[in-house]
Amino acid sequence: MPTHVALVRGINVGGRKLAMADFRRILGELGHTDVATYIQSGNAVLTSTEPDSTVVADGIAAALDRELGLAVPVVVLDRDEYAxxxxxxxxxxxxxxxxxxxxxxxxxxxxxxxxxxxxxxxxxxxxxxxxxxxxxxxxxxxxxxxxxxxxxxxxxxxxxxxxxxxxxxxxxxxxxxxxxxxxxxxxxx
CATH class of the missing domain: 3.30.70 (Alpha-Beta Plaits)
Known part of the structure; x- marks a missing residue:
């Protein structure tokens, strides 16, 4: 399965809170696996059946907005793009x-x-x-x-x-x- 790096913009600053436990839960509920986060600034590595990083980013952004009311941009790069x-x-x-x-x-x-x-x-x-x-x-x-x-x-x-x-x-x-x-x-x- 493709590996992706997900980067959320502007969370845990300016009143936009995202606990990493909630972030991992949401990513798991979206069907992503092997989810790991790093520090409190919206960084995650995950695997997904979806190879298109734009589709992954759009899904994460929609879920954060729907579940937590966080309308924030999400940038996702696949393993090769990140490397x-x-x-x-x-x-x-x-x-x-x-x-x-x-x-x-x-x-x-x-x-x-x-x-x-x-x-x-x-x-x-x-x-x-x-x-x-x-x-x-x-x-x-x-x-x-x-x-x-x-x-x-x-x-x-x-x-x-x-x-x-x-x-x-x-x-x-x-x-x-x-x-x-x-x-x-x-x-x-």
Missing amino acids: RAVADNPYPAVEETPKLLHAVFRAAPIAQAEIDAVAQVVEAAREKTGVPDDATAVGRVLYLHLPEGLGRSELATRLLRPPFTKAPDGGGTARNWATVTTMQSMVEG
Whole structure:
């Protein structure tokens, strides 16, 4: 059976609570097996008879809304897509300090117009702050290299707000590199 990584956006922040026990229960009730969650931010590895990650994501999002009233975007990648996202990291030197690297997973490949907009935001943020923050889009992932961390990053602030969050997937969902690699270890089992 296909293995998937499910990433829920914006839970356990801003009043949107999702206990991981409830998340695992809902995933099981949807027919997914071998369900494992990681920390409290909506990360799960699961197997499913459904090979299409978009169908899996839509089912999870609908169940979270129906069961818990959580209308939140869900991004799902299959095993190969997730492994490719990890391998495609354009900032491998940062892996030693995973808090400086984040991956924003998107429901669909990032369009060229958005890639161009990201480049403009990178330039504007650097001009404003002098900090060499950077962002690179590869497929369905926007990688954020933030030398001074996420909390102080002008670039992250700009990219994690409208207009970038107006996409149907809410602009995707971000994970720090430590979480990304831990999830990869869970996938590899």
